Amino acid sequence: MELYFRFNDSCDGIETKTRPGLFCYMRLVLKDGAVFEGESFGATSNVAGEVVFATGMTGYVEAFTDPSFAGQILVLTYPLVGNYGVPDKNTWESQKMQIAGLVVANYSSHYSHYDALSSLSEWCKASGVPAISGVDTRAITKKLRENGSTLGQLIHSGKAGDFFDPNEVNLVAQVSPKEKREYGSGPIRIVLIDCGAKENIVRSLTRPETTVIRVPWNYDFIGEDYRALAISNGPGDPTMCGATIENIKKAMASDKPIVGVCFGNQLLALAAGAKTYKLPFGHRGQNVPCVDEETKRCYITSQNHGFAVDANTLPKDWKVWFTNANDGSVEGIAHKNKPWRSVQFHPEASPGPTDSAWIFNRFIEDLKNDVI
Numbered sequence: 001m002e003l004y005f006r007f008n009d010s011c012d013g014i015e016t017k018t019r020p021g022l023f024c025y026m027r028l029v030l031k032d033g034a035v036f037e038g039e040s041f042g043a044t045s046n047v048a049g050e051v052v053f054a055t056g057m058t059g060y061v062e063a064f065t066d067p068s069f070a071g072q073i074l075v076l077t078y079p080l081v082g083n084y085g086v087p088d089k090n091t092w093e094s095q096k097m098q099i100a101g102l103v104v105a106n107y108s109s110h111y112s113h114y115d116a117l118s119s120l121s122e123w124c125k126a127s128g129v130p131a132i133s134g135v136d137t138r139a140i141t142k143k144l145r146e147n148g149s150t151l152g153q154l155i156h157s158g159k160a161g162d163f164f165d166p167n168e169v170n171l172v173a174q175v176s177p178k179e180k181r182e183y184g185s186g187p188i189r190i191v192l193i194d195c196g197a198k199e200n201i202v203r204s205l206t207r208p209e210t211t212v213i214r215v216p217w218n219y220d221f222i223g224e225d226y227r228a229l230a231i232s233n234g235p236g237d238p239t240m241c242g243a244t245i246e247n248i249k250k251a252m253a254s255d256k257p258i259v260g261v262c263f264g265n266q267l268l269a270l271a272a273g274a275k276t277y278k279l280p281f282g283h284r285g286q287n288v289p290c291v292d293e294e295t296k297r298c299y300i301t302s303q304n305h306g307f308a309v310d311a312n313t314l315p316k317d318w319k320v321w322f323t324n325a326n327d328g329s330v331e332g333i334a335h336k337n338k339p340w341r342s343v344q345f346h347p348e349a350s351p352g353p354t355d356s357a358w359i360f361n362r363f364i365e366d367l368k369n370d371v372i
Contacts, residue, residue, distance in 0.1 A: 024039070024040050024044075024156070025037055025038070025039065025040070026038055026039065026040035026130065026132040026154060026155065026156050027132075027154070027155045028051075028073070028103055028132055028135060028140070028152060028153070028154055028155075029152060029153045029154075029155055029160045030051060030143070030150050030151075030152045031150050031151040031152060031163050032143075032147070032150065034143065036103075036132075036135040036136065036139075036140060037135070038103075038132040038133055038134035038135040039107075039132065039133050039134045040130065040131065040132060040156055041107050041109070041120075041121040041124065041131050041132070041133055042101075042102060042121065042124030042125055042129050042130045042131030042132075043124060043125050043127070043128045043129055043130045043131075043156075044130070044156050044157075045128065045130055045156055046130070046153065046154065046155050046156055046157070046158065046161065047073070047100050047101045047129075047130050047153065047154050048100075048151070048152070048153045048161065048162065048163055048164035049071050049072050049073045049100035049101060049151070049152065049153075049164060049166055050071060050072045050073065050149055050150070050151055050152075050165065050166050050167065050306075051072070051073045051075060051103075051140070051144065051149060051150050051151065051152035052072050052073070052074060052075065052144070052149050052281070052282055052284060052306065053074075053075040053076070053077055053137075053140065053141045053144050053145075053281070053284065054074060054075070054076055054077065054284035054285050054304070055077045055078075055284065055285030055286075055287060056076075056078065056284075056285045056286040056287070056302075056351055056352065057078045057286075058078075058286075058351060059286060059350070059351020059352065060076065060081055060082075060120070060351075061086055061087060061091065061092060062091075062092070062093050062198075062200075062350045062351040063099075063304070063351060064097045064098065064099050064102070065092040065093040065094045065095075065096065065097060065098055066093045066094070066098060066198055066233075066304055067093075067094050067098050067175040067196030067197070067198070067233070067234060067235055068098075068196055068198075068233050068234060068235045068262065068263065068304045068305065069098045069099045069235065069304065070098050070099075070100075070166065070171045070174060070175050070196065070235040070236070071100055071164075071166025071167075071169075071171050071235060071236065072099060072100055072166065072235075073099070073100050073101035073102070073103065073152055073153075073154060074099045074101070074102055074103065075103040075104075075137050075140050075141060075144070076102070076103070076104050076105075076137065077137060077138075077141050079104075079105040079106050079137070080105075080106050080108055081104040081105075081106070081107055081108065081120065081133075082104075082107050082108040082109065082111060082119065082120035082121070083108040083110075083111055083112065084111055084112065084113035084116060085111030085112070085113050085115075085116025085117070085118060085119055085120065086116060086117060086118045086119065086120060086122075086123045087113070087115040087116060087117060088115065088117055091115070092199065093198040093199050093200060093350060094175075094196075094198070094199065096127060097123065097124070097127040097129050098175070098235075099129060100129070100166075101129060101130050101131065101132075101154040102124065102129060102130070102131035102132070103131075103132050103135060103137060103140065103154075104131070104132070104133045104135075104137065105133065105134070105135065105136070105137045105138075106133060106134070107120065107121070107131070107133035107134075108120075109121060130154045130156055131154075132154060144281045145280075145281055148280040148281050149280070149281050149282060149306065151163040151164065151165055166235070166236060167236050167237045167278070167306070168237075169236070169240075170236070170240040170241070171196075171234070171235040171236035171240075172195045172196055172217045172234045172235065172236060172240065172241050172244075172263075173217065173218075175195075175196040175234065175235060176194050176195055176196060176216045176217035176218075176234070177194055177214065177216055178216060179216070180213065180214065180215045180216070180219065181213075181214045182211060182212065182213050182214070183202060183206045183211070183212040183214065184206045184207070184208075184210050184211045184212055185211055186207060186208055186209040186210040186211050187209060187211075188209050188210045188211070188227050188228070188364070188367050188368065189210070189211045189213060189224075189225055189226045189227050189228075190205055190210055190211070190212050190213065190226065190227065190228045190229070190230055190367075191213045191215060191221045191224055191226040191228075191229050191230065192205065192212050192213065192214045192215065192230045192231075192232060193215060193217060193219070193221070193229070193230070193231045193232060193244060193247070193248075193264070193267075194214050194215060194216060194217065194232050195217045195231070195232050195233065195234030195241065195244065195263050195264070195267070196232065196233060196234035196235050196263070197214070197232035197233060197234075198232070198233060198346070198348060198350060199350075200348040200349065200350035201230070201232055201233070201261060201348050202214060203348070204347070204348040204357070204360045205230060205360060205364070207364055209364070209368055210364065212230075213226060217234070217241060217243070217244050218241075218243035218244060218247075219247075220247055221247060221251075222247065222250050222251065222254075226256070227256065227257070227367060228256055228257040228258070228259070228363075228367055228372075229248075229251050229256060229257070229258045229259075230258075230259050230260070230261070230264070231244075231248065231258070231259070231260040231261065231263075231264030231267050231268060231342065232261055232262075232263065232264055233261050233262035233263045233264065233304070233305075233346065234262070234263035234264075235263070237276075237278075237307060238263060238266040238267050238270055238276055238307060239270065239276065241267060244267055245267055245270050245271050246271075248267060248268060248271035249271045252271060252272075252338075252340065255338060255339075256339075257339040257340070257363070257366070257367065257372040258339070258340040258341070258342070259341055259342060259359070259360075259363045260341070260342025260343070261342065261343060261346060261347065261348070262303075262304065262305050262343075262344060262345065262346060263305065264342055265309060265330075265332065265333065265342035265343055265344045266305075266307055266308070266309055266344075268333065268340065268342045269309040269314070269318075269333055269342075272314070272315055272318055272333075272335075272340075273313075273315050274309055274310060274313040274314045274315065274318070274333075275309075275310045275313040276307050276308065276309055276310060277307065277308060277310055278306060278307050279305075279306055279307065279308050279329065282304075282305060282306035283303040283304070283305055283324070283329075283344075284303060284304050284305075285302075285303060285352075286300075286301075286302045286303075286349075286351050286352030286353060287300060287352075288300070288301050288302075288303045288324065288326065288345065289301070289324075289325035289326065290322045290323065290324055290325060290331040290332070290343075290344075290345055290356075291322065291323050291324075291325050291331075292321070292322055293319070293320055293321060293322065293323060294321065298325060299322075299345075299355045299356045300353050300355050301331075301345035301346065301352070301353070301355065301356055302345060302346040302349050302350075302351060302352025302353065303344070303345045303346065304346070305344060308329045308330055308344065309330040309333060309344070310330075311330045314333065317335060317336050317337065318333055318334070318335055318336065319333070319334055319335075319336055320332070320333060321333055321334040321341060321342075321343070322343055322344070322345075324344075329344075330344065331343060331344040331345060332344060332345075339366070339372035341363075343356070343359060347359040347360050348360065
């Protein structure tokens, strides 16, 4: 049985006083049978994926272009979306919109920003991404928090099709680059394993004193001339990346410094011999508090992930570096003796606070000063 949730009185193809112009219905169908009806403002196509929610109040352009959202239908909890339009590609976190679909409470068709080149609706249509507005995103979020992330479909026309779980395929192979690329010309050479890296990670690591060697997820970089290793964020289940994990193990045998971000935190843990698990509804937003277990200082962090490291499986020579202040999950790990550390959140932000940008800064400074 399907349960229907109607948030407005819109009628398909009918002009009303409150919503002038013609518009069409769209449905969000969840695997448990719940159906949320609203208005389509994106591509006129059907899509299936994992339905997740994010709590950020702004930064939708950066979020939508984050490869970690590949395969996911994103529900935004902030009620007003689209009011500042879409800027040029040079501010995006990848070359395209990565989300499978978008769900918002209220879409603002009238945008205003000096950098804006188009509306969010135009961008969704050009990107082939279906989007729905006028639905009760609070009700959807409560369902996901109580029951966990679920599979769903955005249906523009016709009946619901098969549900698709993106975590059962190697999403990293789809979003990772196919070729190696270098940035900068400094003496400190850093290999960045791109599992779906945000552009601001590259920007954050590229300094006058560094050369960043960006390689595909399964690239054997051991023969490269490099000083340190960075492991990026990415989508899906980290256990799908067996080739990456094996290459990280090879790098660990050389004792070279390692820093990981988000998905990179999970991959480093797996390479160390620990295990990962799927969180009930993940951490997605720019307001997640994390405690540094070394200093007991709390940082507000930007996050986007559905899996986490199991603290109970960390080998004895590893320790928990950061802990999530909301649910106690692992937000960072560090080796007790080797220069290997990683965090589950995003020090590079984009979007979100830059409270933890010092992690990259300290990593580079330690390399400059031969501390690690």
